[in-house]
Amino acid sequence: MTACQCTGAPVSWLALEQYRLGELPAGRQGEVERHLRECSECAAAADEIINDSIVLKPLPEIVPQPVVFRFPRRAKPVVAVVVPALAAVALAVVALSIFRTPETSVPAAAMSWKGGELAVSLVRERDGLVSHDPDGFLDGDRFRVEVTCPPGDRDVEVAVFQGDDVYFPLDPARLACGNGISVPGAMVLSGVDPAIVCVVVDDPPARSRLHRDGLSALPESAVCRVLTPLE
Amino acid sequence: MDIYQRYGPALMRKCTRMLGSVQDAEDIVQGLFVDLLRKGTTDVDLPYLYRASTNRCLNYLRDRRRRSRILETRSLTEDHRHRVDEPHVGRDLLDKLVDVLDGKSREILIYRFFDDMTQDEIADLTGYSRKTIGKKLGLIRQAVCELTNAEPSALQEGARP
Structure with missing residues (x-):
């Protein structure tokens, strides 16, 4: 087992991604920033995200949803x-x-x-x-x-x-x-x-x-x- | 910027961390966005997409035909970075765990052991109670222990409350 080098809870990958996108609530953004200054493990994880250059494949042409079909209801005895x-x-x-x-x-x-x-x-x-x-x-x-x-x-x-x-x-x-x-x-x-x-x-x-x-x-x-x- | 360009890379990283295959991650992330855009759903945030992609990756792993192919290609990629103070769950162990855990536990396993979330973050994301999450984490640690033949006390020592 590898022990985490963080003094507290590590910043989750989701929070790191939100931090990168600037989508964390204001208070949390500062908190993460402070944590990254003090924790080398989390800073390395953040760098991994920042330096990652993913080229997304273009999405295929989106076919609009077909017209909704419902089976007809028949009156039965x-x-x-x-x-x-x-x-x-x-x-x-x-x-x-x-x-x-x-x-x-x-x-x-x-x-x-x-x-x-x-x-x-x-x-x-x-x-x-x-x-x-x-x-x-x-x-x-x-x-x-x-x-x-x-x-x-x-x-x-x-x-x-x-x-x-x-x-x-x-x-x-x-x-x-x-x-x-x-x-x-x-x-x-x-x-x-x-x-x-x-x-x-x-x-x-x-x-x-x-x-x-x-x-x-x-x-x-x-x-x-x-x-x-x-x- | 559309949601695919904005959130796609984050989801690619997340799915690759879980599956160990960029190609499979690409398929899942594309499939997710195609389904969303086909429905005209664009008002979604990253936490929602994180959860949706977690479920898709777990379903993908449950398909054994795909799983055997994933295992064949896995050696090409390194296992994910380990930061939480928990037993390390590599992708090979994850394959075994998806068979023995129930749906909620599988989801919690990913958030805790692969996404490094705290119990509070998992509760916020899923809506599950802290009590449920704690209980499921206990089951997960026990399953990890059984599958790795580790001493339960050794695993428990590393477990953060």
């Missing part, structure tokens, strides 16, 4: 709505009772299964064996995501919620929708928490929003599948 709804609630209750851990809970509103306009299928590959729509995963299992969505070119985003984390293992894709279309790429699941794999078509919320608000940031049209870790 009461029986047709109530029976599947009760079944879905029952499934959700069972799923929640199985998958709930001290740090993970899945809002029932964010759960949905095949039957609507958007359907999601997961294909698991383990040691060369392929399973369709499995319920669980072992550390290192590979998954492909297949979607059935109304015809047309559509943006598809896959978000995985696990523990109190959300991540995006597949690059956002623009798909020619239809039946059982594969989202390009594959993802590997690991960890001890259930993974909730959610697919959003056409109306993906900002990733920063999903990071901040979790499952509640998903639009109603999102479809999620729950995978539980297997022993």
Whole structure:
């Protein structure tokens, strides 16, 4: 272990960057300046930032967000709505009772299964064996995501919620929708928490929003599948 | 100056420190700004972008296919500068820690061990309570100890409250 040579807490990299940009609050700016005069370690870190000459690659042309598309809501007979709804609630209750851990809970509103306009299928590959729509995963299992969505070119985003984390293992894709279309790429699941794999078509919320608000940031049209870790 | 030119270099340094690869850092920073600009979001400050890029880097590390490639190229870059009075967590150890820690702990690990933040700074940035941060740091130190077979007391001695 290398001991810090600072007399107090070292100035964080974030504060050093803000100092360089002149974005620290007035009082803090002077404080950092004094610290840098006295602490050779932090002064060296600050020099590293000041002398660093990064040439940023130009950003690609930014394509404006596509027009928001929402699946049309159809009026359905009461029986047709109530029976599947009760079944879905029952499934959700069972799923929640199985998958709930001290740090993970899945809002029932964010759960949905095949039957609507958007359907999601997961294909698991383990040691060369392929399973369709499995319920669980072992550390290192590979998954492909297949979607059935109304015809047309559509943006598809896959978000995985696990523990109190959300991540995006597949690059956002623009798909020619239809039946059982594969989202390009594959993802590997690991960890001890259930993974909730959610697919959003056409109306993906900002990733920063999903990071901040979790499952509640998903639009109603999102479809999620729950995978539980297997022993 | 647009936000990419203003904050891009700081985020490049941060992501390179975490990932050890300039190329991967470039991909993540570009991806972040493309997403923001596509949404028309330009009213963001450096702390917000620091947090967003931390989460992106952590997600990137969790993808094992990418991770193995990162490990192959890692030897080309030096490990990050170590200033905090904590056990040194190099990038190789970080790879192992992302597997065993929960989401909050992973984030706190980066802010404390890679970005050299105090607990107060982490609390300001994340909105997590001091109590949560202290608890998670305890778990992190324990995980570091288990992965390095170090004596817990040795790690605790160096740990700043």
